[in-house]
Amino acid sequence: MKGVAKGSKKQQALGGRRVLRTLPLRIGGGSALWAHSPWGKKTRRTTYRRRKGLFGFSRFFAVMLMGTFLLFSASCAHLSPDRGPENFSPFFHIQTDPEKQSRRLDAVGPFYSQSETPTEQEWTLRPFFSYRRNLEEGTEELEYLYPLGYSKKTPQGTRRRFIPFYSSFEPSTEIQAEDPQRYGDFFPFFWGTAKDGSPYGGVFPFGGVFRDRFGRDEIGFILWPLHTWIREGENQTFHFLWPLFSYSSGGNRQGFRFFPFFGREKQEGEGAYEKTFFLWPIGHYQRRYLDTEDPKTYFYLFPFYLSEKSPNENKLILLWPFLNFYREERFNYVQVDLPWPIIQFARGERTEAVKLWPLLTYRRVDDREKWSLCWPLFSQEKEENEEKDEVLNRFLYISKIHQVYYKKEGRWERVTRLWPLFRYAEDGRGLVHFYFPAVMPADWEGLERHYGTLFRVFEYYQDGTGKEISKFLWGLIYLQKQPDLVRFDFGPLFSYRREKEVWKWSVLKGLIAYARKGPERTLRLFYLPVTWQEGPAPDPRSSSPPGG
Numbered sequence: 001m002k003g004v005a006k007g008s009k010k011q012q013a014l015g016g017r018r019v020l021r022t023l024p025l026r027i028g029g030g031s032a033l034w035a036h037s038p039w040g041k042k043t044r045r046t047t048y049r050r051r052k053g054l055f056g057f058s059r060f061f062a063v064m065l066m067g068t069f070l071l072f073s074a075s076c077a078h079l080s081p082d083r084g085p086e087n088f089s090p091f092f093h094i095q096t097d098p099e100k101q102s103r104r105l106d107a108v109g110p111f112y113s114q115s116e117t118p119t120e121q122e123w124t125l126r127p128f129f130s131y132r133r134n135l136e137e138g139t140e141e142l143e144y145l146y147p148l149g150y151s152k153k154t155p156q157g158t159r160r161r162f163i164p165f166y167s168s169f170e171p172s173t174e175i176q177a178e179d180p181q182r183y184g185d186f187f188p189f190f191w192g193t194a195k196d197g198s199p200y201g202g203v204f205p206f207g208g209v210f211r212d213r214f215g216r217d218e219i220g221f222i223l224w225p226l227h228t229w230i231r232e233g234e235n236q237t238f239h240f241l242w243p244l245f246s247y248s249s250g251g252n253r254q255g256f257r258f259f260p261f262f263g264r265e266k267q268e269g270e271g272a273y274e275k276t277f278f279l280w281p282i283g284h285y286q287r288r289y290l291d292t293e294d295p296k297t298y299f300y301l302f303p304f305y306l307s308e309k310s311p312n313e314n315k316l317i318l319l320w321p322f323l324n325f326y327r328e329e330r331f332n333y334v335q336v337d338l339p340w341p342i343i344q345f346a347r348g349e350r351t352e353a354v355k356l357w358p359l360l361t362y363r364r365v366d367d368r369e370k371w372s373l374c375w376p377l378f379s380q381e382k383e384e385n386e387e388k389d390e391v392l393n394r395f396l397y398i399s400k401i402h403q404v405y406y407k408k409e410g411r412w413e414r415v416t417r418l419w420p421l422f423r424y425a426e427d428g429r430g431l432v433h434f435y436f437p438a439v440m441p442a443d444w445e446g447l448e449r450h451y452g453t454l455f456r457v458f459e460y461y462q463d464g465t466g467k468e469i470s471k472f473l474w475g476l477i478y479l480q481k482q483p484d485l486v487r488f489d490f491g492p493l494f495s496y497r498r499e500k501e502v503w504k505w506s507v508l509k510g511l512i513a514y515a516r517k518g519p520e521r522t523l524r525l526f527y528l529p530v531t532w533q534e535g536p537a538p539d540p541r542s543s544s545p546p547g548g
Helices: 002-013 044-078 445-450
Strands: 020-026 032-038 086-088 092-097 102-107 112-116 120-125 129-134 139-144 149-154 157-162 166-171 182-186 189-193 199-203 207-213 216-222 227-232 235-240 245-249 253-258 262-267 273-278 283-288 296-301 305-309 313-318 323-328 333-337 343-347 351-356 360-365 368-373 378-384 388-395 399-406 411-418 422-426 431-436 458-463 468-472 477-482 485-490 494-499 502-507 512-517 520-525 528-533
Antiparallel strands (some): 086 092, 092 102, 112 120, 120 129, 129 139, 149 157, 157 166, 166 182, 182 189, 189 199, 207 216, 216 227, 227 235, 245 253, 253 262, 262 273, 273 283, 283 296, 313 323, 343 351, 351 360, 360 368, 368 378, 378 388, 388 399, 399 411, 411 422, 422 431, 431 458, 468 477, 477 485, 485 494, 494 502, 502 512, 512 520, 520 528
């Protein structure tokens, strides 16, 4: 009180201004926490908030630690081949199939899964990485931060990449003696070994050499684009201030270029051609396929006049893309575009087409037809041949109904996707798969494996042998039906199982449970079992007297 009184006198002496005092506050006799308060008063609110922040972080850390421990424990438990099915969703869910000798573990909802069969193993931690191993083919595949990171090991070697920074290939020990070619790129560095065993490398754009890369025998540069050279067999091309100046000679090819004003290149022998350009991209003159019976001549004054002529083809374009005319003598084919690609008419022995894009399009080539109405609202692709009949209907391009009928087998394969609501698929052999929602816009295996499963609230599956599985909330509610088995789980809260002579149910994994197996009965209360037999009473007349 005295301190407060003195503070009040000081305030009066300073003309009513507040004085900010610093007071040490001790919590539970520990170290002092410093708080500032006008008039020198302690504030409970400041202390409480600091306590709440500390305890909030501790609870978060504890939950994360517990989740990690449960995931690790579940993974280890799953590796036991003798372990039966267990449902502790959303913590972990173990599924087994003795007939197929397969086991599967799902943990932490949809985020972690692990499956094993006699021929394959798979681990996935969504959406970060997945690992797959094929024991029959001897391959291993790792994907992380899909589609950026990728690594695949095969009997030929190991290929790795992380878009756009890193890529490499390392041949296996068995292949290395025959083909030592390998490479590695970690921008701006690169290195490798050519087919003949000679090493190469460099730092882009300062200097370096590639060998047996990008379809060329050798590519080298110094202070790119200042100077670059390319070697293909006996031919060499030198570039200065690419793409402005270049000179090529050797082998059957020679040429030069002063871009964009003028350039010429000529090749003799196999694949012979002549190419000339001026004021690129306006003027072009080319003669190609000179070593064949159907050489072709190109002359462009882009975009005013473009012509392509050969003994079998004739193409004329005026004021591209407003008028295009194409004729092919071999198939008596004629096509007119005005302008391309909006209006098109075409007809021939194998092809006919009408296009008023995007309102209506139709095109037929041999046995394949494709048409659309108000694209991308609706489109259809259809193909009929001796082996199969196939129809693909698309709605807003992403949603689709895809059907294939295999004539020799007499079966249908169907895939229906109404994006983003559901996806349904069947193979005609009894395999059925349905789930919703179906958020991924394409049927790419990597997308579904890393991201699609995270959104599957409900999933239904048939394996073609009479086994049906329904899952809701990633297995929290689980129903399995087979000819001799019915199993229902509501996480660890309740379970029901009926198979052959066994019938049982359980609450909280045995806190209260009842089981019946033939004449045997078992009741559990607080996990303590009581067992007895039920059946007809024994006939006293059938029993022997004592001592008889």
